[in-house]
Amino acid sequence: MSEQTTGAVGEGTATTDATTPMVLAEHVSKSFGSNEVLKDISLEVKRGEVLCLVGPSGSGKSTFLRCINHLEQVSSGRLSVDGALVGYREAGGRLYEMHPKDISKQRRDIGMVFQRFNLFPHMTALENVMEAPTQVKGVSKAKAKARALELLARVGLAERADYYPAHLSGGQQQRVAIARALAMDPKLMLFDEPTSALDPELVGEVLDVMKGLAKTGMTMIVVTHEMGFAREVADTLVFMDGGVVVETGDPREVLSNPQHARTQAFLSKVL
Amino acid sequence: MSDSPTEATKQPPMKVVKLRHPWRIVFAVVLLAAVAVFVIDAAQREAFDWPSVGKYVFDQRVSMAAGYTLLLTVLAMVIGVVLGIILAVMRQSPNPVLKSIAWVYLWIFRGTPVYVQLVFWGLLSTIYTTVDLGVPFMEAWISFPTEVLFNAFWLAVIGLALNESAYMAEIVRAGLLSVDSGQHEAATALGMGWGKTMRRVVLPQAMRVIIPPTGNEVISMLKTTSLVSAIPFTLELYMRTRDISVEIFNPIPLLIVASIWYLAITSVLMVGQYFLEKRFARGVGVRPDAGAGPVTASMSAVELEQTDAEAAIGAKHGGDAR
Numbered sequence: 001m002s003e004q005t006t007g008a009v010g011e012g013t014a015t016t017d018a019t020t021p022m023v024l025a026e027h028v029s030k031s032f033g034s035n036e037v038l039k040d041i042s043l044e045v046k047r048g049e050v051l052c053l054v055g056p057s058g059s060g061k062s063t064f065l066r067c068i069n070h071l072e073q074v075s076s077g078r079l080s081v082d083g084a085l086v087g088y089r090e091a092g093g094r095l096y097e098m099h100p101k102d103i104s105k106q107r108r109d110i111g112m113v114f115q116r117f118n119l120f121p122h123m124t125a126l127e128n129v130m131e132a133p134t135q136v137k138g139v140s141k142a143k144a145k146a147r148a149l150e151l152l153a154r155v156g157l158a159e160r161a162d163y164y165p166a167h168l169s170g171g172q173q174q175r176v177a178i179a180r181a182l183a184m185d186p187k188l189m190l191f192d193e194p195t196s197a198l199d200p201e202l203v204g205e206v207l208d209v210m211k212g213l214a215k216t217g218m219t220m221i222v223v224t225h226e227m228g229f230a231r232e233v234a235d236t237l238v239f240m241d242g243g244v245v246v247e248t249g250d251p252r253e254v255l256s257n258p259q260h261a262r263t264q265a266f267l268s269k270v271l
Numbered sequence: 272m273s274d275s276p277t278e279a280t281k282q283p284p285m286k287v288v289k290l291r292h293p294w295r296i297v298f299a300v301v302l303l304a305a306v307a308v309f310v311i312d313a314a315q316r317e318a319f320d321w322p323s324v325g326k327y328v329f330d331q332r333v334s335m336a337a338g339y340t341l342l343l344t345v346l347a348m349v350i351g352v353v354l355g356i357i358l359a360v361m362r363q364s365p366n367p368v369l370k371s372i373a374w375v376y377l378w379i380f381r382g383t384p385v386y387v388q389l390v391f392w393g394l395l396s397t398i399y400t401t402v403d404l405g406v407p408f409m410e411a412w413i414s415f416p417t418e419v420l421f422n423a424f425w426l427a428v429i430g431l432a433l434n435e436s437a438y439m440a441e442i443v444r445a446g447l448l449s450v451d452s453g454q455h456e457a458a459t460a461l462g463m464g465w466g467k468t469m470r471r472v473v474l475p476q477a478m479r480v481i482i483p484p485t486g487n488e489v490i491s492m493l494k495t496t497s498l499v500s501a502i503p504f505t506l507e508l509y510m511r512t513r514d515i516s517v518e519i520f521n522p523i524p525l526l527i528v529a530s531i532w533y534l535a536i537t538s539v540l541m542v543g544q545y546f547l548e549k550r551f552a553r554g555v556g557v558r559p560d561a562g563a564g565p566v567t568a569s570m571s572a573v574e575l576e577q578t579d580a581e582a583a584i585g586a587k588h589g590g591d592a593r
Contacts, residue, residue, distance in 0.1 A: 069460055071456060071459065071460065100464060100465065101464060104459075104462045104463065104464050105462065107459065107460060107461070107462040108461075108462035110460070111460075112457075112460040114453060114456070114457060114460075116453050118451075118453040118454060118456060118457035119457075120454065120457070120458075120472055120476075121476065121554040121555070122475045122476055122551075122553050122554045123554070124554075131461070131471065132461035132462060132463065135463060135467055135471055136461065136462045136463055136467075164553070164554040164555075165554065166554055166555055177457075180461070181460075181461070184461060184462065
């Protein structure tokens with residue numbers, strides 16, 4: 001995306017190519033008032049990588065995820081997606097706050113799936129998926145509809161296209177939400193505890209869709225408590241606690257042989 | 272759910288004796304009798320002057336006046352609702368300038384009686400006798416008297432509408448606040464701007480909360496139009512029937528005539544509200560597949576995934592993540 005790279009001059013953020021990390025966080029901190037929820041986070045997510053963020057509630061993992069598409073503004077540090085700073089333009093050694101319109105443009109390429117689905121209840125599943133392409137990208141109704149039906153089929157809900165969210169189960173709603181995010185053809189997908197609000201029997205159907213998505217090479221950051229999913233699908237597992245990254249590594253290694261005492265304590269409770 | 276039909280047919284259905292409410296019937300009979308007494312008495316009472324009621328209820332002056340009242344109501348409400356939405360959205364806006372404008376507007380128009388405001392609107396052409404185009408505090412380039420601009424009917428509409436918009440703003444704001452913040456977030460995350468999020472996502476959902484109190488406001492407005500004599504605009508229902516009652520030296524039958532018309536218009540407006548509420552109730556209501564529970568629904572979805580082997584996201588059901 002050329003409009004995102006313009007003006008981004010600085011160490012390691014000048015150009016976008018295959019080696020540029022999809023997400024690069026350098027010493028990112030975030031405070032709500034005097035409460036510091038993220039402390040000096042440095043992370044790198046490569047293209048096509050699936051990264052699972054785990055940790056106890058209040059550890060800052062959701063906040064970090066929300067910073068990536070600027071739903072929250074970082075307090076200090078640098079956070080860039082695909083080589084472009086999120087929410088700021090850098091010029092002459094200074095950071096300039098972006099206009100909300102430009103931030104919206106950045107968000108188009110980042111899909112997000114929420115814990116509580118957040119489907120638009122006054123629209124059918126199909127209309128939910130069509131909304132952003134038609135309203136934000138200006139895609140024609142017919143094209144958007146064809147694409148939406150294709151995406152709904154991909155998440156196994158073609159026959160529920162005309163249902164309103166209230167008439168779908170939690171798992172179905174979350175799959176529609178994934179289709180809605182995919183409709184914008186994102187280069188990065190963020191999942192904020194996508195299965196935490198689901199009945200246990202419905203978790204599998206959502207995870208299956210996410211596994212399939214990971215196989216297509218989508219870059220994904222997943223905040224989750226599903227350790228089985230992390231073990232099977234993730235390339236990297238990051239354990240966060242108290243706003244800091246405690247441990248990073250291959251999920252199979254971290255889960256079976258955690259190095260840090262806090263990781264051990266946490267995993268002994270959830271596994 | 273667990274009962275199979277064969278099991279249910281085995282047991283003979285038990286006879287159910289419904290709970291009876293004899294006192295309800297007694298109360299209803301007494302009430303009906305009282306109403307009958309009142310009606311028969313009223314029909315015979317001279318003071319009500321029913322022949323005059325019958326004579327004037329379809330009098331052309333009265334029906335014209337009812338038309339004006341309805342027109343005033345509709346115009347004032349349409350402008351009031353539109354302005355109210357704009358004000359409410361301004362109050363929720365991240366822009367502090369817009370926020371302050373909306374706050375001051377509400378403070379003034381909610382803080383003064385509508386009757387006082389209407390008198391002010393009537394005196395507008397006395398306060399501002401001319402409209403001047405040019406540099407402020409210098410001699411004007413063009414100047415023309417305001418009397419040409421201001422006509423009593425439109426002053427009445429504007430006076431009512433501006434007052435109404437202040438109340439509508441709060442009703443709309445309550446509606447906006449009723450929409451879950453996750454909706455705003457989801458729209459934002461999809462790349463929708465603030466304005467589009469409001470228009471496409473938040474406002475349509477807020478409408479369900481906004482419509483019932485707005486129906487209240489419409490009916491209230493219908494009756495508030497009787498105050499526009501303060502402008503003075505005298506062609507509406509209440510003033511017109513009063514004029515006629517002065518002619519015939521009897522206010523009572525014309526009050527009944529006016530009441531009949533107000534009630535008739537209110538009834539029509541209530542029907543309109545019903546249809547509006549139905550329109551904005553989309554997405555809430557009965558499931559189209561009342562029989563199918565979430566389990567069967569998800570199973571059919573899984574089957575669909577398996578048949579759709581071509582799809583890039585083909586579900587692999589081998590190892591469940593948990």
